[in-house]
Amino acid sequence: MNAKSADKIATVVIYMISGIVALILIAMLAFILIRGVPNLSWHFLTSPARAFEAGGGIGIQLFNSFYLLILAMLISFPIALGAAIYLNEYSKKGRFTTIVRTAIEILSSLPSVVVGLFGFLIFVVQFHFGFSILSGAIALTFFNLPLLTRSIETSLAQIPNLQREAGSALGLSRWETVIHIILPAAVPSIVTGVVLSAGRVFGEAAALIYTAGQSAPALNFTDWNPFNISSPLNPMRPAETLAVHIWKINSEGIMPDANAVSAGASAVLIIVVLLFNLSARKIGAQLYKKLTSA
Amino acid sequence: MVNNIDLKPASEFITENKPERYIYDVGAGDHEIAISTKNLQVSYGQNLALSEGDLSFERYKITSLVGASGSGKSTFLRSLNRMNDSVATVKGNIMYRGVDINTKAIDVYEMRRHIGMVFQRPNPFAKSIYNNITFALTQRGQYTKQELDEIVETSLKQAALWDQVKDELDKSALALSGGQAQRLVIARALALKPDILLLDEPSSALDPISSAQVEDTLLKLKNQYTIIIVTHNMQQAARISDYTAFFHMGKVIEYDLTRKIFTRPKVELTNDYISGNFG
Numbered sequence: 001m002n003a004k005s006a007d008k009i010a011t012v013v014i015y016m017i018s019g020i021v022a023l024i025l026i027a028m029l030a031f032i033l034i035r036g037v038p039n040l041s042w043h044f045l046t047s048p049a050r051a052f053e054a055g056g057g058i059g060i061q062l063f064n065s066f067y068l069l070i071l072a073m074l075i076s077f078p079i080a081l082g083a084a085i086y087l088n089e090y091s092k093k094g095r096f097t098t099i100v101r102t103a104i105e106i107l108s109s110l111p112s113v114v115v116g117l118f119g120f121l122i123f124v125v126q127f128h129f130g131f132s133i134l135s136g137a138i139a140l141t142f143f144n145l146p147l148l149t150r151s152i153e154t155s156l157a158q159i160p161n162l163q164r165e166a167g168s169a170l171g172l173s174r175w176e177t178v179i180h181i182i183l184p185a186a187v188p189s190i191v192t193g194v195v196l197s198a199g200r201v202f203g204e205a206a207a208l209i210y211t212a213g214q215s216a217p218a219l220n221f222t223d224w225n226p227f228n229i230s231s232p233l234n235p236m237r238p239a240e241t242l243a244v245h246i247w248k249i250n251s252e253g254i255m256p257d258a259n260a261v262s263a264g265a266s267a268v269l270i271i272v273v274l275l276f277n278l279s280a281r282k283i284g285a286q287l288y289k290k291l292t293s294a
Numbered sequence: 295m296v297n298n299i300d301l302k303p304a305s306e307f308i309t310e311n312k313p314e315r316y317i318y319d320v321g322a323g324d325h326e327i328a329i330s331t332k333n334l335q336v337s338y339g340q341n342l343a344l345s346e347g348d349l350s351f352e353r354y355k356i357t358s359l360v361g362a363s364g365s366g367k368s369t370f371l372r373s374l375n376r377m378n379d380s381v382a383t384v385k386g387n388i389m390y391r392g393v394d395i396n397t398k399a400i401d402v403y404e405m406r407r408h409i410g411m412v413f414q415r416p417n418p419f420a421k422s423i424y425n426n427i428t429f430a431l432t433q434r435g436q437y438t439k440q441e442l443d444e445i446v447e448t449s450l451k452q453a454a455l456w457d458q459v460k461d462e463l464d465k466s467a468l469a470l471s472g473g474q475a476q477r478l479v480i481a482r483a484l485a486l487k488p489d490i491l492l493l494d495e496p497s498s499a500l501d502p503i504s505s506a507q508v509e510d511t512l513l514k515l516k517n518q519y520t521i522i523i524v525t526h527n528m529q530q531a532a533r534i535s536d537y538t539a540f541f542h543m544g545k546v547i548e549y550d551l552t553r554k555i556f557t558r559p560k561v562e563l564t565n566d567y568i569s570g571n572f573g
Contacts, residue, residue, distance in 0.1 A: 162417035166479070169377065169411035170430035170486065171403045180429065185420040291420055291466065 036267025136212025151193030199276030473504020
């Protein structure tokens with residue numbers, strides 16, 4: 001067989017393999033959306049779940065998912081940003097840097113159910129946080145931290161060294177250069193990374209089952225005082241999220257329309273995650289355009 | 295006529311008389327010295343990149359540093375405002391205004407405001423043209439809007455960029471062409487009112503027209519600044535500089551007035567290099 005026909009065969013095979021990957025995704029999306037979308041309605045998206053009768057919604061779970069996501073991001077972003085700045089701008093080769101890098105790598109490879117169980121033992125039991133938004137947000141932080149750190153570090157590393165040299169040649173300290181020159185230039189790519197990781201966190205279930213809990217007590221959406229137990233903002237209340245809800249209905253749901261609720265909830269979950277993923281690059285590109293040509 | 299072919303080149307007759315090194319002592323006359331180095335040694339890890347660098351630079355003159363890649367000229371230049379600190383070990387003295395600036399006691403950030411630097415590739419910040427120039431100023435001092443406006447205008451005029459950008463000062467600097475960006479970077483360095491301007495191959499990444507604009511800019515700046523420039527371009531060195539230092543394998547081989555170096559170099563090696571026999 002000559003080089004030319006070998007190349008042709010390789011091209012066809014590689015095309016087919018990539019096609020199969022795309023096909024799997026499309027098939028899954030189509031299956032979930034076709035089954036789920038017909039069940040969606042304003043009522044479904046806004047009303048509370050029902051345990052024993054048909055007609056329940058996912059309103060509270062949807063709210064919980066977003067609230068947990070925001071809290072987890074609020075906790076994990078500053079830590080990840082600090083760690084990434086250290087790793088990319090300050091660290092020198094040495095034992096400490098190696099330890100930090102290894103820790104991040106191991107943390108990122110921990111199964112999320114293990115992170116969840118750890119959160120359960122430490123925060124839920126030991127610290128008496130109970131099944132709560134707070135416990136869940138901390139568990140999600142552990143889950144999210146290594147990936148977010150790495151993504152921010154990559155964003156910083158993409159800023160050419162020329163910019164750092166420019167800063168120091170103008171008599172700016174390393175800190176001034178990082179804060180005022182490197183970070184602003186990296187914002188578009190950091191934002192893309194944050195939104196992508198938000199999509200991952202939004203769909204996470206295993207880390208939350210034992211931390212944020214599997215129940216969604218009724219919320220009073222007119223009470224925004226975070227110290228009241230029925231307030232949506234109360235961080236100490238148990239909060240079943242959308243992903244946990246799907247898992248729960250499928251394992252022990254006894255409502256007559258369990259299949260429909262599960263299909264609808266799955267469709268919502270997938271749509272939100274897709275929105276995160278698709279918007280991530282768009283937002284990043286828009287920000288970049290704004291920063292570079294304004 | 296046939297006999298001419300047998301004639302040996304003139305240089306062969308006087309090789310014995312030629313020194314191996316020649317360093318013109320700028321300080322000997324009544325020239326004012328802007329900056330000078332003594333026993334400068336720079337090493338990257340175990341590798342000695344620069345072993346002998348004793349040079350004095352005259353104030354308000356342009357000095358070119360020439361030599362092949364890896365000859366130590368950029369290393370030398372970057373040591374002058376201690377840009378090499380984080381990657382190399384720099385030993386020896388760098389005397390500036392009677393002070394050795396190569397010591398721990400020196401505030402390098404403050405020192406670099408006196409000894410500015412422009413790099414090979416234009417590196418404007420992802421900010422507006424205006425903010426590129428004012429940013430380093432406002433980080434340290436208090437300026438009124440009017441003062442800043444004036445500084446922006448003056449330094450852009452000095453860098454011969456004002457006419458092209460005066461109506462779009464709030465446009466992103468990343469939208470400028472390579473030559474414009476490099477002149478913006480020069481303007482940014484000038485805004486700090488430095489004493490000495492170090493340029494590391496400032497036009498080698500530019501097209502000939504932009505490169506010529508940068509050269510013109512440098513010639514105009516000579517009256518107010520001491521300029522030290524690393525260049526690979528022999529014509530550029532001959533065109534714009536008053537002094538030229540030739541570096542080879544980490545040593546300064548010859549340092550003299552540019553016109554002397556390019557007409558009658560005292561060292562054989564310099565002659566070989568400027569006539570293109572190696573490099």
